Amino acid sequence: MQVVKEQVMRALTTKPSSLDQFKCKLQNLSYTEILKIRQSERMNQEDFQSRPILELKEKIQPEILELIKQQRLNRLVEGTCFRKLNCRRRQDKFWYCRLSPNHKVLHYGDLEESPQGEVPHDSLQDKLPVADIKAVVTGKDCPHMKEKGALKQNKEVLELAFSILYDSNCQLNFIAPDKHEYCIWTDGLNALLGKDMMSELTRNDLDTLLSMEIKLRLLDLENIQIPDAPPPIPKEPSNYDFVYDCN
Amino acid sequence: MWIPTEHEKYGVVIASFRGTVPYGLSLEIGDTVQILEKCDGWYRGFALKNPNVKGIFPSSYIHLKNACVKNKGQFEMVIPTEDSVITEMTSTLRDWGTMWKQLYVRNEGDLFHRLWHIMNEILDLRRQVLVGHLTHDRMKDVKRHITARLDWGNEQLGLDLVPRKEYAMVDPEDISITELYRLMEHRHRKKDTPVQASNHHLFVQMKSLMCSNLGEELEVIFSLFDSKENRPISERFFLRLNRNGLPKAPDKPERHCSLFVDLGSSELRRDIYITVHIIRIGRMGAGEKKNACSVQYRRPFGCAVLSIADLLTGETKDDLILKVYMCNTESEWYQIHENIIKKLNARYNLTGSNAGECVGLADSPSTFHFSPFILHICVRRR
DSSP states (O other), rough: HHHHHHHHHHHTOOOSHHHHHHHHHHHHHHHHHHHHHHHHHHHHSSSOOOHHHHHHHHHHHHHHHHHHHHHHHHHHHHHHEEEEOSSOOOOOEEEEEEEESSEEEEEEEEEEEEEEOOOGGGGOOOOEEGGGGEEEEEEEGSHHHOOHHHHHHHHHHHHHHEEEEEETEEEEEEOOHHHHHHHHHHOOOOHTTTTOOOOOOOOHHHHHHHHHHHHHHHHHGGTTOOOOOOOOOOOOOOOOSSOOOOO | OOEESSOOOEESSSOOOOOTTBOOOOOOOOOOOOEEEEEEEEEEEETOTTTEEEEEEEEGGGEEEEEEEEOOOOEEEEEEEOOOOHHHHHHHHHHHHHHHHHHTTTTHHHHHHHHHHHHHHHHHHHHHHOOOOOOOOHHHHHHHHHHHHHHHHHTTTTEEEEEEETEEEOOTOOOOOHHHHHHHHHHHTTTSSOOOOEEEEEEEEEEEEEHHHHHHHHHHHEEETTTTTTTTOOOOOEEOOTTTSSSSSSGGGGGGGGEEEEGGGGGTTTTTEEEEEEEEEOOSSSOOOOOOOOOOEEEEEEEEEEEEHHHHHHHOOEEEEEEEOOOOOGGGGGGGGHHHHHHHHHOOSSSOOOOEEEEEEEEGGGGGGHHHHHHHHHHHHO
């Protein structure tokens, strides 16, 4: 019955000029057609833009960011194999860098070949305490990008470059294997330094996690109109003599 | 005046409430609440995600939903009266949501993404069911999709498999063990044939044992026996009789009855028998004179059998009378029922000829479709 009503309503909104036209419209709006229309309407409802939901989003956001931070740090503990940059030509030399499980020290060292899986911490010779890190720079701010004029042209590499500046004048230069790793590492390092994670990946992850969280929270509100402004709070009750006093 | 609410029992929060009043309960939009009592536009209750903290909140912040209440009073339970598939989906999705975030933190990207897709799919299907006014067929279809996805996710996440019937989760209070087992077995085999719904229950009531020269107390044991595989297929129902061959405790007739539940149609075959073993308690030999010795011996007395198929063909609702075969060779007592069954089939006389004693047996094949609930009562009282 509801479907029939909807069919008629939808057919009428197109303002048929004659009864025949109206009939024709009705015929086009078959059950499957209605289902399709509903489907697309559901899709459009997806974005929760009303004010109370935005407020909820803001409330949840720190939790989600904390999750993302944990994920980034976990990835850093696992470590990544980076390609080494030689002055003249790029040779296939590798080095590996990973964070210690207590998040205090970065272990790194050279490798002859691309490793299979993880490299244990103690096989990496060099250490850099996180506390010594002064800053993390990316792209063309990196010292190794400034020096090597030829590389500057290579935009692809430029986008994947980042450096850790530590002590007074030392630096650790990275070229990430891909955009994803780049985001993971810059986020992770920023998180270690207590800064915001700014990468594109963070934005995407935040979006995915947050929208799912919102959807799950609002499951029970399906089909219920959410008021834009909270309803007024009534006058406080005259007494607090509860029937069920469980506290 | 705070008064317990009658119908306003369950609702969902439509605007976040900070709870900045005395006894206030802070709520977030989307939370579900259970309502205990009301007063001047306020409710008192708790959020279902944290039932230990109770407090008050404005009733205007709550969208009421229908629910039925169990165990009314301070510790009442509220069950939303929505489609059980929806309820399951809501709780499962929330469970998954938590695990899903863990997957993210642990870097299990692959499963994380697959689960994300499935969750979105389920969310969409859920909306279809809720918004939808779907046709009956379509609804069935959607539910099938939903449950398939729910099961997939539960499997992937290592959660428990949900036994379901007609797409709804079965109620553990409302299903018998064998029925549950069959559901799971059915699912395991992934057959598309519908589950056989026909469950039979056999009701047995012992009326009396008529015997000429008895004078001793008796113990009677009923059980179901599969003669094809030569093994008992039920538990045993034990009953004591007094010297007159009547059950003890005459004021408690429920003790004279037993229900053999959950016999499938396949078990209503010709070669399933009710076996009745009778043990007398008293003197060593059956005909012995009373002597000074007061020791009571448990001695085999006799045995009777009845084929279930015979029971079904006999349309009569009257009491059935079973012939009891006397046990005269004690060494064969353990297989006396088998021997009697064989004799019945092969017309081959093995046990004694003293078939004068009878057991009155009330049996009602027409009342076969008991709900398992009756079983609970029966078991409890025994």
